[in-house]
Structure formats: C-alpha cells, structure tokens
Amino acid sequence: MSVLGVYGVEHASSLVYYGLHSMQHRGQEGCGMVSVDAENRMHRHRGHGLVQEVFNEAKLSALEGNMCLGHLLYTTAGGGRNTDNIEPRLFLHRTGSFAVAHNGNIVNAEQIRNYLESKGSLFQSNTNAELLAHLIKKEAEEPRIFTIMEALDMLEGSFAFVIMTENRLYACRDKHGIRPLAIGKLGDGYVVSSETCAFDVMGAEVLRDVEPGEIVTIDEKGLRSRNYSLTSEHNMCAMEYIYFARPDSDIDGCNVHAFRKESGRRLWHEAPCEADIVVGVPDSSLSAAMGYAEESGIPYEMGLIKNKYIGRTFILPTQSLREKGVKMKLSAIRSIVEGKRIALIDDSIVRGTTSKRIVTMLREAGAAEVHVRIVSPTMKYPCCYGVDTTTQDELISAKHSVEEVCKIIGADSLAFMSVKECLASSNGKCAKMCFACFDGKYPTPMTHDISEINKKK
Ligand code: AMP
Ligand code: SF4
Numbered sequence: 001m002s003v004l005g006v007y008g009v010e011h012a013s014s015l016v017y018y019g020l021h022s023m024q025h026r027g028q029e030g031c032g033m034v035s036v037d038a039e040n041r042m043h044r045h046r047g048h049g050l051v052q053e054v055f056n057e058a059k060l061s062a063l064e065g066n067m068c069l070g071h072l073l074y075t076t077a078g079g080g081r082n083t084d085n086i087e088p089r090l091f092l093h094r095t096g097s098f099a100v101a102h103n104g105n106i107v108n109a110e111q112i113r114n115y116l117e118s119k120g121s122l123f124q125s126n127t128n129a130e131l132l133a134h135l136i137k138k139e140a141e142e143p144r145i146f147t148i149m150e151a152l153d154m155l156e157g158s159f160a161f162v163i164m165t166e167n168r169l170y171a172c173r174d175k176h177g178i179r180p181l182a183i184g185k186l187g188d189g190y191v192v193s194s195e196t197c198a199f200d201v202m203g204a205e206v207l208r209d210v211e212p213g214e215i216v217t218i219d220e221k222g223l224r225s226r227n228y229s230l231t232s233e234h235n236m237c238a239m240e241y242i243y244f245a246r247p248d249s250d251i252d253g254c255n256v257h258a259f260r261k262e263s264g265r266r267l268w269h270e271a272p273c274e275a276d277i278v279v280g281v282p283d284s285s286l287s288a289a290m291g292y293a294e295e296s297g298i299p300y301e302m303g304l305i306k307n308k309y310i311g312r313t314f315i316l317p318t319q320s321l322r323e324k325g326v327k328m329k330l331s332a333i334r335s336i337v338e339g340k341r342i343a344l345i346d347d348s349i350v351r352g353t354t355s356k357r358i359v360t361m362l363r364e365a366g367a368a369e370v371h372v373r374i375v376s377p378t379m380k381y382p383c384c385y386g387v388d389t390t391t392q393d394e395l396i397s398a399k400h401s402v403e404e405v406c407k408i409i410g411a412d413s414l415a416f417m418s419v420k421e422c423l424a425s426s427n428g429k430c431a432k433m434c435f436a437c438f439d440g441k442y443p444t445p446m447t448h449d450i451s452e453i454n455k456k457k
Helices: 012-022 057-062 109-118 128-135 144-153 197-202 238-244 256-270 286-296 319-329 353-364 402-409 419-424 450-456
Strands: 002-007 030-036 042-048 067-073 089-091 098-106 157-164 169-173 182-186 189-193 205-209 214-219 222-227 277-280 304-306 330-332 341-346 369-374 413-416
Touching (some): 002 012, 002 098, 002 157, 002 169, 002 214, 012 030, 012 057, 012 189, 012 197, 042 057, 067 098, 067 157, 098 128, 128 144, 128 157, 144 169, 144 214, 182 197, 238 256, 256 286, 256 419, 286 341, 304 353, 330 353, 341 353, 353 402, 402 413
Parallel strands (some): 277 341, 341 369
Antiparallel strands (some): 002 067, 002 189, 030 042, 030 067, 098 157, 157 169, 169 214, 182 189, 214 222, 304 330
C-alpha cells in the first residue's frame, strides 16, 4: 500500500498520477484519488487495477484543484475485491469534508471498531482510514489537530496516514516507526509520500521523513510539527529495505540500493561459496548480488532475465495465480549459466515457490551447481503490520530446517543472513528495525496471538 499527498501545486492530480505510477510496485489491486478545488469541493475517482488503467486524461482533469490525495491498494489474502476498500476514503461532514488514506495495519482495529459500533458508528468498509475517521471527534470544541492526535494515540500497529481537509494536509506516522512516510518540497507546495522515489518523478526535493509519533500539518502557514504520543521509537520494517521499496528510495535516511548492496557484501562474509558466477534474481535482488560479487571477486552475470510486462507475482491474491505468475516472470540465459557453478542471490524465501522454480530453471539451462544465498533471515512468523507474508503454516522456514528447505528447493547449498548482519547493512543509519517476521519480536503491544493472525488471513 502507499499514500501520496500534494499540497499547493497546480494540477495536483496529474502529479499524484505520476507519483503513484512510480510506486506501483507497492500495490496493484486498485487505486484512488481525491482532490480539493478552489471552491473547497472534493472530487474523487477510484477503481480496481493499475494506475494507468484506472485514470486517464479526462478523469485527471475532473480531479480539479491544487490539493490531491492518492492511494494504492495492496490486498492481503482474503481482502476481497470490494471497491469500498479502495482509499482515499471520503467523508462528508457539516464541519467540513475530509479524505483519509492509509498504509499499514492497525492491530487493535477489531477492539476499536467494536467500541465505535457499540456507540452507534456504522462502517462501510474494512479500511483503517474509516476507523480513524470515526475515531476523530468531530463535535469537539478544541481545534481539529488535538482530536486527530487523540485518535492516533489510540491506534496500535503500523500506519502512515495522510488526512486531507478542505485546506490542509496532515501527515502522521505510527509511534513505533514501522511504516515509512517522507515529506518533499515542490515549488511553493509540499508533497508527502510513502516512498521518496515518487518525489523524483514529480520534480520534488526530499525534505525529511515524518518521525515516529509525529503529525505534520501542511497548510498556508507552511509545515508545523507535533508529537501525538509521549513515547516513540524507530522500528522500520526490514522488508521495506529487503524487498518492498524501490532502490532509488531513501527510508529513514538510508538509501535502499545502498542497504541491499551492503547486505550482499556482508552475506559473502557470513555465507561464502565456491562459484564461477553470481546471479541475482531480478529486480529486488540485483543490488545485493552486486555487493556479493564485488566483495567475493566472483564475476556478476545476468543469468536470469525478467519479462518486463508482468507485475510482482506475490501480490496476486491467490496461490495458484502466484504460481502461474512465477513461470511467466523469469527465464534463464543458457549461454551464461551452462556448465557454471552459480551463487544465486535472492532477497527472501517465503513459501519457497520462487526459489524452487528458479533452481529448476537454472539446472534445466545447464547450470552445474546452484548455491542459494538469501539476503534476509529465515522467515518464520506472520506479519501483522500490513505486509502479506502469508500465514505461519505456509512459511516454509517455519516448518523446515535450512537443510530441509535446501532439499525442497533442490539447491546444492542454502544459507540465510542473520538478523544482526541485516541490521548492520544500514551502515549505522538504523539502530533498530522490525524483524518480527524473522525473529517473532513484534515491536507493538499485541492484542491477539499469532494463531489469531493466521485465522484472519
Ligand atoms: P516465495 O515464492 O513464496 O518463497 O516468495 C519469495 C519471493 O517473493 C521472493 O523472491 C521475494 O522477492 C518475494 N517476496 C517476499 N516477500 C514478499 C511480499 N511480502 N510481497 C510480495 N513479494 C514478496
Ligand atoms: Fe516488515 Fe516483517 Fe515487521 Fe511485517 S513483521 S513490518 S514484514 S519486518
């Protein structure tokens, strides 16, 4: 999922279009935009599919105004295809309309929803955006910022919320610092985005990250900051660096490509192997493969090629679709891999489907040996912060030892990176990160146990 807001720039919806397009890797199920025109009217368009499929010139010109909020939807398993779940959610209220978009997952959503329903709230969707909107006390006497701060402090879990009223944007990040959110400057206006890669295509310059527990108000007075929580800490999702984000994005001051390359270098020291060439699985593992090759002195080769016209397989909502997707996605280059001992670098093993398929493909193309090196630790626990890493039952490393996984995927050897080395790959820029899907240490208070997370998926 991702959020993107523009304040004070002409043709804001066209900029959001470009920005969302650059973050399409974060969600392909659906997308939406809400804009505010000069008369404070809000316009909305949303739909299932890619940014290019949902929006066209006519739709963008109908989204008038110099403020616009956009969202990309990434459906976790069981999420369903409900248009109401596509954000931004738009709320009409006599004190003023507002729109909300969210990235992450609120772990105490069920409790809060039950409470709000018992007080008379009627929900139209499963979105966390709607949950926050109902939680904000609209009748309160105090200025709106305080009612938003109070609402944010009641939420546990991970979030990057952008709230757009008729004349301002509020950018809010969870107090545990799990999901990213950055602020950029564009002319006289501002941009907030889940990833900084969107700033480049929009022509904006990176200002800074929204800090954990911070709410940044953007309006005609510029930027103002408040902390809505007494406590805050940095626990950026390690999977953002390992897999999710684009290499050209900077998260919490650490560039994603630099992180991945460093993790490849470190993996060579943790898990060397005798190989003739290093091959990375495109696209997310290429930076790490470069690092592994550079550090080991083994030549880097393009042994696998990716079909550019297919999206990420994992994001597809069912296992059978994902399996077909893996087959369509990659091919091995025989002239490069034939007769070679290969160090195959991939970012992660979740169910094992991808690694098994790639090892088979390389052997079919004549590879002599395939040594799989994974630039992340063994994934043994489900994520409850909005990343679809599947249920614990389906995680191959939760049920099998490294030796067994090696046999299952058909590799000659297999090794994973340690949590310690993975964290060190930020080169000191991140003192802590969330590694919960690897080590089971969830950074937020948990309102339910792991078996319940499994049932919900
Ligand atoms: P699997 O085939 O289930 O083992 O999936 C592993 C592959 O999926 C890796 O090569 C990653 O590039 C990718 N991947 C890992 N985590 C995720 C995620 N949460 N969403 C989408 N793709 C992922
Ligand atoms: Fe990221 Fe894993 Fe933590 Fe989820 S559990 S937020 S995927 S590191």
